[in-house]
Amino acid sequence: MGDNNATLFGMMPGQWTPAVPLTELGDDLVPLEIAGERLVAFPSGAEDWTVLLDRCPHRGAALSLGRLLPDGVLQCRYHGWRFGAGGQCQRVPFNDLNDAALTKIRATAIPSRMAAGCLWIYTGTATDSEPALPDTLQGPPRGFGTYQQEWNAHWTRAVENFIDFTHPPYAHRDTIGAYTRDFAERGGTAHIEIEERDWGLSMMNFMGSRRFGFRLDWYAPNMTCLHFGPGHQLHVYSIPINATHTRVMTVRALPPGQDQASWEARAAGIDHQILDEDRLIVESQPGDIANADAEISVATDAPTLRFRRWYRQHVLHADQPQPVTRSTVQ
Ligand code: FES
Ligand SMILES: [Fe+2]
Incomplete structure (x- = not known):
């Protein structure tokens, strides 16, 4: 991921936190800011939301400016790259990339869960832990x-x-x-x-x-x-x-x-x-x-x-x- 991500969420790194109540999630992109990082959440499956850093891996444009395509895919507004569940790139316009090349292109995904009426995120890029919820x-x-x-x-x-x-x-x-x-x-x-x-x-x-x-x-x-x-x-x-x-x-x-x-x-x-x-x-x-x-x-x-x-x-x-x-x- 590079050094850039070493300081992600520096205000509160390595923690689970609710980000937004489920009642605020509809069927479109949701821009969020948590612990100083701009994020975008979008419904990428039936009961599944994907949360990404709000930064396109191509040239850094805000992904939240993009649009949600009907199949749960986020399209960047700058050059139209498409990102699906987990930030996986699915298409790069004007370039005939094969699957192996596409697989290497990902937006930075932030672990997320639905729990206790909220969409939770982990303030980092990978974790084995789960949110700690009281009984x-x-x-x-x-x-x-x-x-x-x-x-x-x-x-x-x-x-x-x-x-x-x-x-x-x-x-x-x-x-x-x-x-x-x-x-x-x-x-x-x-x-x-x-x-x-x-x-x-x-x-x-x-x-x-x-x-x-x-x-x-x-x-x-x-x-x-x-x-x-x-x-x-x-x-x-x-x-x-x-x-x-x-x-x-x-x-x-x-x-x-x-x-x-x-x-x-x-x-x-x-x-x-x-x-x-x-x-x-x-x-x-x-x-x-x-x-x-x-x-x-x-x-x-x-x-x-x-x-x-x-x-x-x-x-x-x-x-x-x-x-x-x-x-x-x-
Ligand atoms: S900056 Fe997102 S597709 Fe170019
Ligand atoms: Fe008080």
């Missing part, structure tokens, strides 16, 4: 409700916001934080317990009493699962678009028999308000947490400090040999 997004086929916002923020700041237990009484003082504001203001203390899992971190926050806690799980690299109660989990993905923009997407597995439209309308209303409150804060923060050395931390910042350690190991120094497997947090 709450697995199981028999069911509906998923999604809601999205685009934030002017670096993805790491968004992730930190969603693994931060102590901001609700202030950032969400009139909504989900109203219940703990008095406790916080009257000198109540919190205690956070963190367990390492092969997919990330499972965390409990205990306020005052150690008997009742609020649980959230962080799945590397960019998902938080908030456990509001039995059967009610909210999954929040912080999907890097580029250095200054992040797509924040909430995903709920819909209860069996739930009317999808009414559920989504209700969920979107709640999520819209709460995420607007988070967005106000996160957009005010300076960019990448890589430059956050001057920030002061306390005991209740343990979750974000754990994330920063993972980020340093797996993103900032991803090119160096790692003492632990990619999904292990230390």
